Amino acid sequence: MRTVRRALGPILRWESMLVVLLALICIVFNQRDASQQAAGLSRRDVFNFASIIRGLRPYMLYSFMTLGMMLILAMGEIDISTGASAALSLATLGVVYQGLTNAGMPNVPALILGLACCLLSGGICGALNGWLVTRFKELYSMIITLAMQLFFRGIAYLLLGGGTLTFRNDPVFDSLKKLYNTVAIGSVNVPVMLFWFAAPALVFTVWIHGTVSGRRIFALGTNRACAYFSGVRTDSIQFWMFALCGLMSAVTAIFFTGATSSSIRADAMGGYELYAIAAAVLGGFSTSGGKGSVPGVVLSLVIFGVMKIGLGTLYGFADSMVNLSVGVILIANTLLLGVGRFFPTGWGQGARRLRIKRGAALHPQGE
Amino acid sequence: MKKLLSLLLAVLMLAGLTAVAEAPAGEGLLIGVVYKQSGNPYFQASVTGFQKAADELGFTFLHDGPDDGSSDGQIRIIENYISQGVDAIAVSANDPEALVSVLQEAKAAGIKVVSWDAAVVAAGRDLDVQPASAKSIGLTQLESIAQSIGYEGQLAIVSATATAPNQNLWISFIEEALNSDPAYANIEYVGTVYGDDEYTKSYDETLGLINLYPDLKGIITPTTAGAPAVAKCVLDEGKSIKVTGLTLASDMAEYIKAGVCDATFLWNPIELGYAASYAAVALVNGDITGAEGETYEVPKLGALTIETSTAVNEAGELVPTDGTISYLNKLNAFTVDTVDEWVNIL
Missing domain, CATH: 3.40.50.2300 (Response regulator)
Incomplete structure (x- = not known):
């Protein structure tokens, strides 16, 4: 059994399971699409490569937040305030831009300053979370960020006064909608967001899997005390990861403005933190920390997108039913990761070490 | 010769048949209906109106609303409708502005957009259908x-x-x-x-x-x-x-x-959905373009006139906008005498 497992080791990764899951979903949906068309129930081929790539667009909105969230999960913490800090960053963008243009500043620098303030405000929200989490260690990050969620959302309502700020008729501000455009590559309309997402995804992959500072995040999540006594500055890492997560929420807010025709509301992006957590967890980041990989997260974002497109267009599931089925996948996935403990979910060094550790536990004398 | 004659007769008969059984105006059309939130009885009632019109006009329709009543939820639904290639979208918007970009993409793809119940701003629609001014x-x-x-x-x-x-x-x-x-x-x-x-x-x-x-x-x-x-x-x-x-x-x-x-x-949300369907079908068939002064016929409601829509400006005055609207102009009163007959409908 052990030899079998060792031989299959590189294949039995969580990411491979995700690829299989994605392939299965695609096969089932494709069958459904073909049979729908054959029966004359649908008027066009709604499930093909081009339509999936194009259709992923609205589900990419929370992909940036997911990248931030996975860092928090890797440390064994959680941040449920990201949706609210994104809303607060969005409100900051709107209020700063409006204030500056009303004060007579030209639109372009006002927009640049507004975007900077938006990112800054997201970073500050995250840093505030990080400070509270490291300062009050007896409190769970769940509780702290729950409180901060209400706090941030409240400030956003205060800033906007419950109304909608709209800049759709402002050509400079409305150029943000280009972030949500698609570009035609061959016959495929590719969302621009895909390229914007590729950059941080690549950077994060190299950073958290390939550098010492990145792997310390996982070390912290695997065993905080052990990491601390090995010389890892746990508090400092935790603080900066929360700040970075807040920053990624602000990035989400900027793309959200592009999607919603430059209209800014305080109730925007409600529940996005749950989508982000769901995508990160399906990607292999367990809430107990210490494992997960960026490629897994990218795969899980695609799986969620494909699931929602397929269930909506092929099966006529209502929006609420789609969420239900995503919940079912998530539970199934958690059970697989939790009960099975079979698939290494790390990447690079971390994964190898994980396998060695498990081997050592099975055979106390060593292999 | 006999063969030719019978063939000619058969062709004539076939032509006669198609002339008699004229296809309903909405035959083969697909309409995507978006409402504010799923589970709201008001929108369940309006779906009945779309169904009634679908039975009469022969179109099929899809309907959905986000479970959290959010604009980005509506954007997701509209994007799905676009990829399914609907002929028209009938939307009750959670935010008048937020859907404009995605609806403009829909219009660019040749889809007619009718807003009903809660309007989208003029740039995002062809026509707005409202119950009463x-x-x-x-x-x-x-x-x-x-x-x-x-x-x-x-x-x-x-x-x-x-x-x-x-x-x-x-x-x-x-x-x-x-x-x-x-x-x-x-x-x-x-x-x-x-x-x-x-x-x-x-x-x-x-x-x-x-x-x-x-x-x-x-x-x-x-x-x-x-x-x-x-x-x-x-x-x-x-x-x-x-x-x-x-x-x-x-x-x-x-x-x-x-x-x-x-x-x-x-107003009667059933009639609102019903009228929105007729407006959508008329737009798709090119009977109307959504311009001021045009009329379209809705059974039992008569000819509805399209007029310039109005909005409140910052000074609190009602000013014309660049969009168009048509009113059903019907409001029902529920009193102690009449409420019972409406209980099962609304």
Whole structure:
């Protein structure tokens, strides 16, 4: 059994399971699409490569937040305030831009300053979370960020006064909608967001899997005390990861403005933190920390997108039913990761070490 | 020769058949309906109207609304409709602005866009279909509550969300009439609170009003979701406050019979969905383009005229916009005598 497992080791990764899951979903949906068309129930081929790539667009909105969230999960913490800090960053963008243009500043620098303030405000929200989490260690990050969620959302309502700020008729501000455009590559309309997402995804992959500072995040999540006594500055890492997560929420807010025709509301992006957590967890980041990989997260974002497109267009599931089925996948996935403990979910060094550790536990004398 | 003749006859007969059984105007069309939120009985009723029109016109339709009532949820649904290649989209928008980009993409793909119930701004639609002009909706409620309280005493409004465009427009007309119409000179308007269309919040806000203004005489609640909570609160507190508003009959029958409400109002959401369907089909077939002055025929409602829509500017005046609209101009009153016949419909 052990030899079998060792031989299959590189294949039995969580990411491979995700690829299989994605392939299965695609096969089932494709069958459904073909049979729908054959029966004359649908008027066009709604499930093909081009339509999936194009259709992923609205589900990419929370992909940036997911990248931030996975860092928090890797440390064994959680941040449920990201949706609210994104809303607060969005409100900051709107209020700063409006204030500056009303004060007579030209639109372009006002927009640049507004975007900077938006990112800054997201970073500050995250840093505030990080400070509270490291300062009050007896409190769970769940509780702290729950409180901060209400706090941030409240400030956003205060800033906007419950109304909608709209800049759709402002050509400079409305150029943000280009972030949500698609570009035609061959016959495929590719969302621009895909390229914007590729950059941080690549950077994060190299950073958290390939550098010492990145792997310390996982070390912290695997065993905080052990990491601390090995010389890892746990508090400092935790603080900066929360700040970075807040920053990624602000990035989400900027793309959200592009999607919603430059209209800014305080109730925007409600529940996005749950989508982000769901995508990160399906990607292999367990809430107990210490494992997960960026490629897994990218795969899980695609799986969620494909699931929602397929269930909506092929099966006529209502929006609420789609969420239900995503919940079912998530539970199934958690059970697989939790009960099975079979698939290494790390990447690079971390994964190898994980396998060695498990081997050592099975055979106390060593292999 | 015989063969040729029989063939000719057969062709003639076939031609005759198709001429007799003329296809309904909407045959083969696919319409995507988007509403504000799934699970709201008001939108379930309007879907019945779309169904009725679909039976008559022969089109098929898809319908969905986000479960959280958000704009980005509606964007997701619209994007799915675009990829399914619908001919028309009929949308009740959660935010008048947020859907513009995605609806413009839909229009660029040749899809006709009708907004109904809650409008999208002109740039995102071909035509807006509304039950009655904002002025008549606002003033009908005001006149009703004024009669109930004998044209004097304190009056408050419990609205939906602070950003809800419909409610804000109606309230602006109510406020204008209260300020200018001498008939309402003895009514003291104490202000508007927002229940966010949530039962608990609407109840709490009403309780707050009752405690703050012990002499309150009347409440207008122009939202179907908030009205039952407002009436329940008044009934629970045992006050002699009269309530009117836009409500579903089934939600309010209890309070109308208990005397809390003398009359409440609503257009018929079934007819609204029904008319929106006819508008969408007429747009797709090119019978109308959505320009001012055109008319389209809706069975039982007659010919509906398309006019320039209006909006409130910053000075609080009603100004024309660059979009067009058509009104059904029908409002139903639910009173103690009529509410029972509506309970099973609305």
